[in-house]
Amino acid sequence: MSIYVDLNSDMGEGFGKYTSGHDFELLDYVTSANIACGWHAGDPLIMQKTVQNALTKGVSVGSHPGYPDLLSFGRRHMDITPQEAAAYTLYQTGALEAFAKAAGGNLQHVKLHGAFYNTASVDERLASAIIDALLSYHPRLILLGLSGSPLLALAHARGMRVAHEVFADRGYNDDATLVPRSLPGAMIHDPKIALERVKRMVLEKKVETVTGKTIEIQADSICVHGDNPQAVAFVESIRLELEKSGIKVQNLDSFI
Helix, strand or coil, X not given: CCEEEEEEEEECCCECCECCCCHHHHCCCCCEEEEECCCCXXXXXXXXXXXXXXXXXXXXXXXXXXXXXXXXXXXXXXXXXXXXXXXXXXXXXXXXXXXXXXXXXXXXXXXXXXXXXXXXXXXXXXXXXXXXXXXXXCCCCEEEEECCCHHHHHHHHCCCEEEEEEECCECXXXXXXXXXXXXXXXXXXCHHHHHHHXXXXXXXXXXXXXXXXXXXCCCCEEEXXXXXXXXXXXXXXXXXXXXXXXXXXXXXXXXX
């Protein structure tokens, strides 16, 4: 039986004249792009250009909605209501889809960003509102989220297509949540260790946590970050190693 996995990256996370990451080069290796929608990063021109570049290179596009928090890049917790969570998601997703349609493409998925992602993954009130909003807007969209999270369990139960996301360079807690960036063990800095962890997550459905415990995990999509000088070579090596192991690297829409 064939094993499939998607490679995704957060993109378009500049603002005005400020740029971030190596988006254009990464598009040669990833299969899905999560594009910032202007609230934690991005602006209309960056959104338009990133969508066009992704579609030109055959990479599927998705919205990457965050909190309205440019100053902290969407990484601060905000106390919002379920109604606000739903509206924030729809507002940003609709804006990104406009650029996708104008470029002759379609939206494949939605992946929340930063603190919005982390909170909605475990807060069932916010999760339920977001799911209801997306089902009313575009029921065939794929919801890409933290592997094993209540958000994805609830979305699946409601009939949404879901994709379980794992991270190549992040540490895991024993409950399969990510180690906060402020704590030791949050980031995996050694590319060789990260690569072995990725292969194990895909092939064995297991990962070692920050405490040394081995837990079960589902890997439909691997998030790779493009905000360091070694990012492109690292992503290239991940894709080549996955394919050498007989894993088919394809966009989510082809197997979810």
